[in-house]
Amino acid sequence: MNTPHNVESGISRRGFLQVITLGSAGFMLGWVPRDGLSAEVSTTSFGHFVRIGSDNAVTVIIKHLDKGQGVTTGLTTIVADELDADWMQMRWEFAPADATRYNNLNWGPVQGTGGSSSIANSWTQLRVAGAGARAMLVSAASKVWQVPVGEITVSKGVLSHADKRHATLGELAIAAATETPPDPPRLKEAREFTFIGKRVPRIDTPEKTTGRAHYTIDLSRPGMLTAVVAHPPRFGAKVAKWDASAAKKIVGVVEIIEIPQGVAVLAKDFWSAKRGRDALNVEWDERAAEHRGSLELWQAYKELAAHAGAPARRDGDVEAAFARAAKVVDAAYEFPYLAHATMEPLNAICELRADACEIWSGAQSPTTDQQVVAMITGLDPSQVIIHTQFAGGSFGRRAAPDSDYIAEAVHIALAIKGRAPVKLQWTREDDMRSGRYRPMAYHVLRAGLDANGKLIAWHHRIVAQSFLKGTPFAAMVKNGVDGTAVEGARNLPYTVENCAVDLQMPDVGVPTLWWRSVGHTFNGFATEAFFDEVARAAGHDPVVWRRELLAGHPRHLGVLDLAIDKAGAAPTGKGQGRGVAVHESFNSFVAEVVDLTVHDDGSFKVDRVVCAVDCGIAVNPDIVRAQMEGGIGMGLGAALREAVTLKDGVVEQTNFNAYQPLRIDEMPRVEVHIMPSTVTPSGVGEPGVPPIAPAIANALLAVTGKPTRRLPFT
Amino acid sequence: MTAIKFELNGKPITTDADPEMPLLWYLREQVGLTGTKYGCGIAQCGACTVHLNGVATRSCITPLQAVVSAKVMTIEGLSTAAGKATQAAWQTLDVVQCGYCQSGQIMSAAALLAKNAAPTEADIDAAMHGNLCRCATYHRIRAAIHQAATNLKAGSA
Ligand code: FES
Numbered sequence A: 001m002n003t004p005h006n007v008e009s010g011i012s013r014r015g016f017l018q019v020i021t022l023g024s025a026g027f028m029l030g031w032v033p034r035d036g037l038s039a040e041v042s043t044t045s046f047g048h049f050v051r052i053g054s055d056n057a058v059t060v061i062i063k064h065l066d067k068g069q070g071v072t073t074g075l076t077t078i079v080a081d082e083l084d085a086d087w088m089q090m091r092w093e094f095a096p097a098d099a100t101r102y103n104n105l106n107w108g109p110v111q112g113t114g115g116s117s118s119i120a121n122s123w124t125q126l127r128v129a130g131a132g133a134r135a136m137l138v139s140a141a142s143k144v145w146q147v148p149v150g151e152i153t154v155s156k157g158v159l160s161h162a163d164k165r166h167a168t169l170g171e172l173a174i175a176a177a178t179e180t181p182p183d184p185p186r187l188k189e190a191r192e193f194t195f196i197g198k199r200v201p202r203i204d205t206p207e208k209t210t211g212r213a214h215y216t217i218d219l220s221r222p223g224m225l226t227a228v229v230a231h232p233p234r235f236g237a238k239v240a241k242w243d244a245s246a247a248k249k250i251v252g253v254v255e256i257i258e259i260p261q262g263v264a265v266l267a268k269d270f271w272s273a274k275r276g277r278d279a280l281n282v283e284w285d286e287r288a289a290e291h292r293g294s295l296e297l298w299q300a301y302k303e304l305a306a307h308a309g310a311p312a313r314r315d316g317d318v319e320a321a322f323a324r325a326a327k328v329v330d331a332a333y334e335f336p337y338l339a340h341a342t343m344e345p346l347n348a349i350c351e352l353r354a355d356a357c358e359i360w361s362g363a364q365s366p367t368t369d370q371q372v373v374a375m376i377t378g379l380d381p382s383q384v385i386i387h388t389q390f391a392g393g394s395f396g397r398r399a400a401p402d403s404d405y406i407a408e409a410v411h412i413a414l415a416i417k418g419r420a421p422v423k424l425q426w427t428r429e430d431d432m433r434s435g436r437y438r439p440m441a442y443h444v445l446r447a448g449l450d451a452n453g454k455l456i457a458w459h460h461r462i463v464a465q466s467f468l469k470g471t472p473f474a475a476m477v478k479n480g481v482d483g484t485a486v487e488g489a490r491n492l493p494y495t496v497e498n499c500a501v502d503l504q505m506p507d508v509g510v511p512t513l514w515w516r517s518v519g520h521t522f523n524g525f526a527t528e529a530f531f532d533e534v535a536r537a538a539g540h541d542p543v544v545w546r547r548e549l550l551a552g553h554p555r556h557l558g559v560l561d562l563a564i565d566k567a568g569a570a571p572t573g574k575g576q577g578r579g580v581a582v583h584e585s586f587n588s589f590v591a592e593v594v595d596l597t598v599h600d601d602g603s604f605k606v607d608r609v610v611c612a613v614d615c616g617i618a619v620n621p622d623i624v625r626a627q628m629e630g631g632i633g634m635g636l637g638a639a640l641r642e643a644v645t646l647k648d649g650v651v652e653q654t655n656f657n658a659y660q661p662l663r664i665d666e667m668p669r670v671e672v673h674i675m676p677s678t679v680t681p682s683g684v685g686e687p688g689v690p691p692i693a694p695a696i697a698n699a700l701l702a703v704t705g706k707p708t709r710r711l712p713f714t
Numbered sequence B: 001m002t003a004i005k006f007e008l009n010g011k012p013i014t015t016d017a018d019p020e021m022p023l024l025w026y027l028r029e030q031v032g033l034t035g036t037k038y039g040c041g042i043a044q045c046g047a048c049t050v051h052l053n054g055v056a057t058r059s060c061i062t063p064l065q066a067v068v069s070a071k072v073m074t075i076e077g078l079s080t081a082a083g084k085a086t087q088a089a090w091q092t093l094d095v096v097q098c099g100y101c102q103s104g105q106i107m108s109a110a111a112l113l114a115k116n117a118a119p120t121e122a123d124i125d126a127a128m129h130g131n132l133c134r135c136a137t138y139h140r141i142r143a144a145i146h147q148a149a150t151n152l153k154a155g156s157a
């Protein structure tokens, strides 16, 4: 840690790549290199995460993907604070794929972004990196100025001694490189923070509001071909035979090849490749394909739900408790497949050589990608070089354990023997029909109450596919239980002596994946919506009863009380009502209060959402708020309308005309309140999602008396 | 085939590209203006929004032949007062998340503000309804449009 590295000279990797991109992309107006570096600037590395240039730019190496959640700002903030830098001198660049340096500390030897863990796992690591560099700079100043270390102050990127001597971080960087940092360096007390806990403007806003931000879709390499692939209509089908005679006549089409995933048309640009793909004639071998439609799957799931699954939690004696219960409440809930539908349809660029394979992509899990690419090419994982790019959304999609779309790009490059760099670009239709959906799920819940209305038994059975079984992440499946399918259900926080959760994991040919907040997407709904049904059946006020049964869970209670307090009086107009839900995910706690209006025709509009979040220290409160707003909007959209359905194994939704995320007119007013905290930060990318749908269901139940047991609502 | 002529970000363009090619792909792949994004290709998401004679237009379904003699403006060339005010408000409020939809959002908002200096909530809903944001930054988009309107008014007063 903080071992000084040789002074190196050169422009940054990211800047370099973009210069190349620029060169081959024709004219580009007003382009400014991100780092503002020129070739003459020398940079000094302070460990693996901090570089300081002679131009006084401080660059933080970002080991996580920024897919919108703001980690480029958040991680840079942590370093800037401990370094006592000036915010204006801060720069960033994505780390290369190198799990020996840039692994996710929560995941062991794997580099990756997910589970809302970026800030949480980097918190101490980057504070140490910043504080270590600061100590080295102070030590260098003390030698140059011949004054004691203790008399030197650092503020806004300037080291000073007694108001007489001053030097910038950049001026002392080279001298500091040979200093040894204290191990461990002194870290700040919370009251000393200058940026953490305050609003720092997003570091990526300027380029993302001017069209200058580059995503994979925007990059180009010399001689690059663009590939559009004909994929089978059913999951698990293979190419039987194909006829490319019409496709070959399309101007711009260069080559047509078969790959394991389908038939790829390579052309000089996307438009030609797409026209070529549309002109292809492919016959599919569907013998091994999944032919079931949604109706057949629901049927199978319901049959499975009649049988006990693998136990995920077993407290007390549930059967005996139900036997003596004065009242039993039952409900079953249905959750559809959900598409991530990232705004940027998935893509990757692959450049294959004999000794290396370079990938440009919005990589959420570079280590897995390296392993997959190595397996396909026969290279060593260390020969797989990944250039991480901004991702136009991900929500888990870019972390498929089989790196599906990256593998596809590599197969194409391999099929043409690396003759040209290949950009694989999916159309929206390819993206929507690619599977890797949030699993559809059937949940059966049962609660037992004694004669006094006390909750004495709770049983939750989940039927949902495991997307980790048989993958490199299979260690997360234990004793027949995929942890991601029961998260948020097996750790039900409510006091109940007899509690059982079990899981059935059916095999279905439709590939599934983590989707923003993963198992919490359905478990948060099932537990929180069912809680209100039970409360009402027992004659309790749902919020009062929640508070009672959350004894021993102060952080749940904290956000619940904060949200309810800030929400004020509930609306009382015609058709108006309020619903509340609270849920923990990824070590963060979120409560949401929904006010809505039900119209005479049964339709409803969410008017207002008041959200309280406890994520420990909020490194950047404005980004925390933004993540809650976005999580609520995305969760609301899913609850209202989103569903991927199949007919005879074919996905019925192919574009945004049929699969409809939230639009602006449906976005409610959202107010976010952050619980003050001194606890180590936890994540915010996902935890805003789970409570919104059940809070709506609970409001609808309050107004109409009818429970919502099937998503989407409409 | 006759050459197609139009104005792009204030500069004259003459091209013999396929007249059927959507403007989106011409801009992105022939000119290298990649700020305009592909999201759906069927006028359902707004990521590809540009100004065609000042009107917010989905470039993914606009064939090149439809822009003959027209003035096309993309996010890279956005220089109108309304455009600048829109970008400034987007920056002040940190609207963006992944950012992929935001060129289109800004182009739609700038076109709205150019013809409606004080849009109501309903005006915003109508003008922005075609622009999807999968990160659901809608709350801030709305606030930023109001702020841009206020700033435009103050600037012209
Ligand atoms: S790409 Fe044109 S509207 Fe979606």
Ligand code: FES
Binding pocket: A068, A343, A392, A393, B096, B097, B098, B099, B100, B101, B102, B132, B133, B134, B135, B136, B137
């Ligand atoms: S900011 Fe990500 S899609 Fe709008």
